[in-house]
Amino acid sequence: MDRWYWCDSSLTFGEIVASTAKSIRLYDGDKKTTFEDGHLTLTNLRLLWRHESQSSSLGLHLGLVALVEEEPGGFTSSPKLILHLAMPSHTQPAGPVTTSHNSHIKLCFKQGGCSSFHQGLQKALTDQEWEKLTVQTTPTNHQTNKRPQGKTIHTGILGIERAIQAKQQQTNQNISRAFEDLKNLMDLAKDMVAISKSISSKMKERSGEVSADDTTQFRSYLLSLGIDDPVTRETHGSATTYHHNLAREIANALETPVKEAGGVMLLSEVYCRINRARGLQLLSPEDVMNACQVMKQSNQSIHLHTFESGVQVVQSVGLDQEKVMKDTVEALQRYETLGMSAGDLARECGLPLLLAQERLLQAETCAEAVRDESSQGLRFYPNLFFTRDAQ
Template sequence: MTTTQQHYSPFDCLVVAEQTPAGLLQKESQEVEVLLVLEIELRASDEPLVPLNEKHHVDVAKSNLPWKDRTPQLMMQLTTHRTVFWSETASKQRQGRYLHHSQLLQLNTESAGGLFQKSPKLILQTAAMGELCLVFGAAKKRDECFSAYQKVVSRRGWETPTLNTIQTAPRRRVGLDALLTSDTRRHEHAAQLAETAFQGDAELLLKEAQGLVQIIQHYVATLERQHEFSNAQDKETQQLVGMLQHMGMTSALTPNDTQLARELTDFVRPHLTAQHPVMTLTDVYCLYNRARATHLLSPDDFRAAAEQCHSLQLGISVATLPSGLVVLQNDQYADPVHLQERLTQLLHDHALASLTALDVSRYWRISAVLAMEQLKLVERSGSWVRDETLESLRFYPNRYFCA
């Protein structure tokens, strides 16, 4: 919904989902994403439903608007616990509302008039909202979603007990207890890996990833050549695409850059603070892939996702410095005035009269190349001046500028 709301629809009657700072779904414990459908239409019966606000109460203002029984152009995210629908405004602000799978009573596809014709609709019988209809653009996507729904409902992951519900545990864990313990340790290891990724050797990781990048480029070229001759995919091509998706090689698979941009923002923005608002894009790429472990991204996919962050107004953006160095920066602290204040504070903290690129690199723990670019930036603004000698290149605050 990209215009001012003049009515309310089934989307407004779902429960509002909590979001991360980047606009992603705040998942529940042990909740995993199963399927993502980029465009879908949500329909309900002709009888008006009750709209809900962010506090899960009746939205009186919307209930006075006319009722429309369908909501087009939604993105659907199917998880083990919920079906989440996403709506995006013209200002790129997202709102998510969900239907919990505990509310599902029955699931089936809608039969069409013809004998062999398949209607791209999925019917959900729910306890609270009655019958809901999901309309897809193609029958193939509908069938894929129906299959995923059947697996999710049969496994009933939202009812899986956690370790907190187990009162006693033997010294040697077996059966379900052992599986839950292993799963919890795996999640803790992934969280620890994401936390320690910024402490690793990015250059070493990039060197080790060169062989994998070459494989990615080879398979991408193969799939693109096949796509030029025919849009249809044979069985072998589908298997190849599946392998690439499992390994995280998504360059030839038309990835959802918007979703990936929000995941990247959630990962890197807490580290782009007022004290360290800039990182080179190469370092972020290595650290992000290190945190993803086996689900690696190709450089093209990562660059495309990073460049989406500014248009989505996520608070970070890609910038190319005059030397050609590409960085990822926190927009809140990217102005030269803030950089000038940080450099001045650095002088006072360490009782220095001037700074070199090595000084800034050592105290701020950034690369010497990035440190030099930061110093040149304040020099171009006129707030700092340089003193170039045979010994070194030093930068001083411009006292005439400050006066």
């Protein structure tokens, strides 16, 4: 507060009002002062703060402002601007405080407008009009606050350390609030699952009074909620039991999506889909892998399959391999002249690129395709040698 000085509210020569704000409280460093609910005026040369009950104003020359930071508001706090200041000259008029240990002040905006005022202040600091104007002073407004030529503005080590400490405190507060919000979200999710189960059981009891369209629509709402009671280690004991139950959960959740994808789904996509369905009860890649490995033992509708190249997928038990091969050969025949790359097959059949490549390699293994590897990449053609030999 030792950078502020008493003055009247009249503007000096060449001074222009740039922005105003109401209900502003002044801080000396991080401590509140008694200067609150005042009217703040930003000019091209100064900051002026005045309370309605006071005839004089507090002035702060913009030449002393070295750095401006914006501190966001919280649930119980208002947004603030932090002004890091240089030392005032010895000829500065008297102010409310003779000396201060703080090298920064804060402006608290109780009624909003912090961001817009910040923009105006930054523009004024960039323009540096006080360097271009020779401000004349009178005994009424004490004297000019023109910064001496050649004086370097700096905040000092103490000011920088305080700014870093303030940022760290604000970050810690934001993280704490984020975890509180996450806990509330988890509690809310549990309540929603309980409500969905209750409504679902009531609909089963009153199945004759609910139309088929309403039932279909409500079931779609329930599916969008994901898995209502996910398998966890805490509820299913040993690792073996846990992985078998987890395999059953994954198979039930992904049976339809796997069929819609052509009967095959990459293990990476399985991991993403099951975690999205489980919501907050996320699985590790290792748990998903172990669960997929025991699917075949527990007679699930889908099971893990590993290609010769090492690529692992989850595929439907009843997948017709002959039909898959037939579709691949038909696609190859459409590209008989130019040859087909993995990208071409992926676009033709709507497959992931990795699965498309595995289909072409499998067709080559079955003597249904031949390869042409050149500087332009790897392309496959129908095996005409095999066709002619068969004829």
